[in-house]
Amino acid sequence: MTSRQALLDTLSQVGRALSNGHRLALLERLAQGKAPVETLVESTGLTVGNASQHLQQLRRAGLVTAERSGKQMIYRLTDERIVTLMDLMRQVAETNLAEMERLVGRLFDEGDSEGALESVSRDELRSALKAGSVALLDVRPEDEFEAGHLPDAINIPLDRLESWLDRVPKDKDIVAYCRGPYCVMSHEAAQRLRKLGYRVRRFEEGVPEWKAAGLPVVEAEA
Structure with a gap:
């Protein structure tokens, strides 16, 4: 029988994926539209290796998906509600963290x-x-x-x-x-x-x- 704690632990995967500024930068760029790794690297300043690692974390949390186009992997947000989630994070942080202000x-x-x-x-x-x-x-x-x-x-x-x-x-x-x-x-x-x-x-x-x-x-x- 599935426990409530197991559900919460699974839910926390989303929180862990959002707990890195570089991953938030990747999500911000993907909110503009789908993009290959090369474009994401250019817009975020990450290396290809680092960007790929962060994208894998986001995929495991169900926040992004990828499809192959020729030799490229094209990434996109899995759900437009992710934008709303990030906006809520921003509002909470700006309201409650003096450092954000x-x-x-x-x-x-x-x-x-x-x-x-x-x-x-x-x-x-x-x-x-x-x-x-x-x-x-x-x-x-x-x-x-x-x-x-x-x-x-x-x-x-x-x-x-x-x-x-x-x-x-x-x-x-x-x-x-x-x-x-x-x-x-x-x-x-x-x-x-x-x-x-x-x-x-x-x-x-x-x-x-x-x-x-x-x-x-x-x-x-x-």
Whole structure:
């Protein structure tokens, strides 16, 4: 007969898989869309060996799955609710761990001593989009944009921002977004554009959180 403790011990496998920052980084990237190991290595800074070990831990916990495509293994999240789980972890940590508040402050206050780059909440962004008063700027790499993006967003990867300025609207306020709450690409894009005279803020979440809230996302055809 299965014991309650056996069930809890099995459940704890998920917690153990989430107990490593590198694995959370891998999940954050996979929340943008499926990817091979090589892409995950590039986005997380891990070695191929380390990334593969962490991915195996995530597979054993049922958080990611993989399929072979030619010589590559393509990884993806097994369940979109994983995004909600990670968001709940973030909220609990930010509410109850003083260190989280300090680190988040340091992450986004750099180069913004006057607090000019305040973030835009989900509700604020929805209202602004409905009113047609803002333009969306997706600063993630092109493959992530193609996997899924907010409707009517313009994709300008951060490393091409200055060379593609002709794509940035000058007659609207701009909201830049990237991978999620701790992604600094949108923050850096906002800083650069502000210095060039654009009216720009950053979205405090990302595509995965927007989609998890039941809001529309333009996704690549299967």
